[in-house]
Amino acid sequence: MKTLLYQKEMDLDTILRRNENEQDDIRNAVLEIIKGVKNDGNAALLYYTQALDHCKLTRLRVSETEIDEAFTLVPDELLTIMREAAENIRAFHEKQLETTWTYSPKPGVILGQHITPIERVGLYVPGGKATYPSTVLMDAIPALVAGVQSLVMVTPPDRNGQINPNILAAAKIAGVHEIYKIGGAQAIAALAYGTETIQPVNKIVGPGNIYVATAKKEVFGKVAIDMIAGPSEVLIIADETANPVYAAADLLSQAEHDEMAMPILVTTSAALGAQVVEEVYRQIEQDLSRKEIAKKSVDEYGFIFIVNDLNEAFELSNQIAPEHLELLIDNPMAALEKVKNAGAIFMGPYSPEPLGDYFAGPNHTLPTSGTAKFSSPLGVYDYLKKSSILSYDEPALAAISQKIAAFARSEGLDGHAKAVERRFEK
Amino acid sequence: MKTLLYQKEMDLDTILRRNENEQDDIRNAVLEIIKGVKNDGNAALLYYTQALDHCKLTRLRVSETEIDEAFTLVPDELLTIMREAAENIRAFHEKQLETTWTYSPKPGVILGQHITPIERVGLYVPGGKATYPSTVLMDAIPALVAGVQSLVMVTPPDRNGQINPNILAAAKIAGVHEIYKIGGAQAIAALAYGTETIQPVNKIVGPGNIYVATAKKEVFGKVAIDMIAGPSEVLIIADETANPVYAAADLLSQAEHDEMAMPILVTTSAALGAQVVEEVYRQIEQDLSRKEIAKKSVDEYGFIFIVNDLNEAFELSNQIAPEHLELLIDNPMAALEKVKNAGAIFMGPYSPEPLGDYFAGPNHTLPTSGTAKFSSPLGVYDYLKKSSILSYDEPALAAISQKIAAFARSEGLDGHAKAVERRFEK
Numbered sequence A, B: 001m002k003t004l005l006y007q008k009e010m011d012l013d014t015i016l017r018r019n020e021n022e023q024d025d026i027r028n029a030v031l032e033i034i035k036g037v038k039n040d041g042n043a044a045l046l047y048y049t050q051a052l053d054h055c056k057l058t059r060l061r062v063s064e065t066e067i068d069e070a071f072t073l074v075p076d077e078l079l080t081i082m083r084e085a086a087e088n089i090r091a092f093h094e095k096q097l098e099t100t101w102t103y104s105p106k107p108g109v110i111l112g113q114h115i116t117p118i119e120r121v122g123l124y125v126p127g128g129k130a131t132y133p134s135t136v137l138m139d140a141i142p143a144l145v146a147g148v149q150s151l152v153m154v155t156p157p158d159r160n161g162q163i164n165p166n167i168l169a170a171a172k173i174a175g176v177h178e179i180y181k182i183g184g185a186q187a188i189a190a191l192a193y194g195t196e197t198i199q200p201v202n203k204i205v206g207p208g209n210i211y212v213a214t215a216k217k218e219v220f221g222k223v224a225i226d227m228i229a230g231p232s233e234v235l236i237i238a239d240e241t242a243n244p245v246y247a248a249a250d251l252l253s254q255a256e257h258d259e260m261a262m263p264i265l266v267t268t269s270a271a272l273g274a275q276v277v278e279e280v281y282r283q284i285e286q287d288l289s290r291k292e293i294a295k296k297s298v299d300e301y302g303f304i305f306i307v308n309d310l311n312e313a314f315e316l317s318n319q320i321a322p323e324h325l326e327l328l329i330d331n332p333m334a335a336l337e338k339v340k341n342a343g344a345i346f347m348g349p350y351s352p353e354p355l356g357d358y359f360a361g362p363n364h365t366l367p368t369s370g371t372a373k374f375s376s377p378l379g380v381y382d383y384l385k386k387s388s389i390l391s392y393d394e395p396a397l398a399a400i401s402q403k404i405a406a407f408a409r410s411e412g413l414d415g416h417a418k419a420v421e422r423r424f425e426k
Helices: A024-053 A064-073 A076-094 A133-146 A165-174 A184-193 A210-219 A244-255 A270-287 A291-301 A310-320 A332-338 A353-358 A394-410 A414-424 B024-053 B064-073 B076-094 B133-146 B165-174 B184-193 B210-219 B244-255 B270-287 B291-301 B310-320 B332-338 B353-358 B394-410 B414-424
Strands: A002-005 A101-103 A109-117 A120-124 A150-154 A178-180 A203-205 A233-238 A262-267 A303-306 A324-328 A344-347 A384-392 B002-005 B101-103 B109-117 B120-124 B150-154 B178-180 B203-205 B233-238 B262-267 B303-306 B324-328 B344-347 B384-392
Touching: A002 A270, A024 A184, A024 A210, A064 A165, A076 A133, A076 A165, A076 B394, A120 A133, A120 A184, A133 A150, A133 A165, A150 A184, A184 A203, A184 A210, A233 A244, A233 A310, A244 A262, A244 A270, A244 A291, A244 A324, A244 A353, A244 B414, A262 A270, A262 A291, A262 A310, A270 A291, A270 A303, A270 B414, A310 A332, A324 A353, A332 A344, A332 B384, A344 A353, A353 B384, A353 B394, A353 B414, A384 B332, A384 B353, A394 A414, A394 B076, A394 B353, A414 B244, A414 B270, A414 B353, B002 B270, B024 B184, B024 B210, B064 B165, B076 B133, B076 B165, B120 B133, B120 B184, B133 B150, B133 B165, B150 B184, B184 B203, B184 B210, B233 B244, B233 B310, B244 B262, B244 B270, B244 B291, B244 B324, B244 B353, B262 B270, B262 B291, B262 B310, B270 B291, B270 B303, B310 B332, B324 B332, B324 B353, B332 B344, B344 B353, B394 B414
Parallel strands: A002 A303, A120 A150, A120 A203, A150 A178, A233 A262, A233 A324, A262 A303, A324 A344, A344 B384, A384 B344, B002 B303, B120 B150, B120 B203, B150 B178, B233 B262, B233 B324, B262 B303, B324 B344
Antiparallel strands: A101 A109, A109 A384, B101 B109, B109 B384
8 A cells, every 4th residue: 555645746647547458359359249249139149158158048038937046045134135225225216306397488488308217228237256236226226216117137147057146136126127148248239239039228237347348338329328337446535533443444345346446545644544554454364355356456556645634635536536435534514515526425434335335325336437527326317318398389489580590591501590480471 | 202101010220221431440540540649749639630620720729819809700690699599598507407415314314416517528519611609509508507617619720720700709608718729539539638738628528520429439438428419300290280381391401401311200191291292392492502411311311201190100209219309289298298209399380490409598419310219418417417425323324234244245245344344343
């Protein structure tokens, strides 16, 4: 873990740079897979699932029987917790619902905004060792709150054609409508273009490896996608009142995700910074099962920044735009207005980051790698869209028809001018 | 113009397909330009501006003097119209403002959503013959309503290093903060990565040619972008009460934009359909200056669909998801709920599409090519972002700490479990 004194002229881009994969080979492979699925549909899906996931499928769709079986394999305690988490997630996201509005700025004129859900959405869920049913809840529930009619989940099968039962149970609890056993770029292609079995979707969300991310970027435009997710990060702003044991534990809760995860402490107290470093390494040894991953993340991408005051701390944090921001400071609510860029803000000593990952209700799918500068947590708004409403009556249009015609002609578009003028020709 | 009887099994994708350019060569050229700008900054911008725009610049930024001069070149009448249009656009978009909210779902718990503007935004404005100051107003004003601190416009200069004065005046009226004389992929690269003169932005919006669109897609992820715009389209739903002269004029107001523009009439009245076809060709000859363009659009991409009833009309319209939807029917407001996918909805005989292009207030930057299935008009929401707020006190966290820990351990993340548990260790 590196400790640095913050200076305004620091080259943060260089200091915080993560090794990025070269992607040209990957893109070519992904383009070939997309072409295969576009041309050959299900046959291509079965071929790639055998070649890449080492699984010979006979049926793509997960059956109701398989879902029922999954429920017998998940411990009851976990089912209860998932159901309670789902309720919390639903309650928070219902606050994000928007409704159609209209107003009349002047007589004869009605303007407004019509709100409708996206009709059909695809949800990618990674397979392999790290299977996260919490992400299924987080990505699916806002879609259903928004009113999405068809929510389609895709996730790669294991070699025996099975899906992790926790994932299937979470999907059922959330209310997903269809589930298919496909993963990788081929799953993204199937969602975007459709096959004999899978109807194409309008939007694709959910995290995935570099093949999935590259495929999502390729089909962007044909369908909407959420942001491309990078490795996770947490930034803790701590003053001298903070508990170093909590700060260290929270840094490690991100570090254990990924060797490229980035745990950052920004503190006004150099003494606290030193305590946190010591505590981080102590806790890694003491009780993490994912020791190697966490240690690598901390060694390579762990930072302690010492700042002169909290204003500097927020300035730095806003430049980094962390996915998770924890405020281990006195009176965090009063500091809210200083936060310009962050995915989620965790206030005070009893709001650790895992509270948001699993249970509180706000979404845990958050903008990573500084993208909080321009994007938001996944939310109901990602599954809604707007249509403008314009209604003028004859006198209202007559009053401005010459202005519209003059503006249109200044742009060389006399067809636009005529469309208005013809309404008033005798 | 082709007249078709609507059937549920129609292959609309094939019927409405537009010729798309092959893009591989273009992508390679764009990647090279982006690399050049990343490596060589301003020098690359000057090089490409000379090579591609045939203009030898000495200064990239437009000066205040140049903007003042522009105002002397724009007719006073047009300035007045632009100012009034700007006021209408501002008033409508202020209705889209969102504010931070919090609530307490139970004692000791505060959840919420913090709203902040994107700090720095780039706005691309095409040059050449078709210069649209209305688009400058439409793209810039919502950003300023949202509170964007730095709104940066880029637009290619002509061979003499000049920018169209109407564009400069519109930018000043809207309140754009900085203007640079660069266009094409090099402008997108400069906005995304920055140069010695241009600070990088967080988001890039605005229409452009295939090079601009390809460059936007390439820098997506590093910055946010708006949707990739395709050719324009209008779909008019008309019953037997509609005036064929108005319908034809409105179809042509889109057709004159672009040879690939798509004007579609969907009508319950075959007689009206026939009248509109006749009227379209009559009006093209009678008074369009962009005759050739409009004729090509109508011949190639103009369609009349005859439907049995209005339900079928809306079903078809929702499948096409038009950029502009006009309802030339009896009681259009009652039909609003049938609209699932559309960029903007124009209600009744005195709400022609150009009303929305120039003056009413709602945005004219709308989702094209069926992307209204998953995206919205440009709006204030495109320039705002959200951060979740989570605050638990000690008893509130204690009450659920074991549930969080159990859920985390089910995902193999014991560091997450420990971060919660450590708060309650004795």
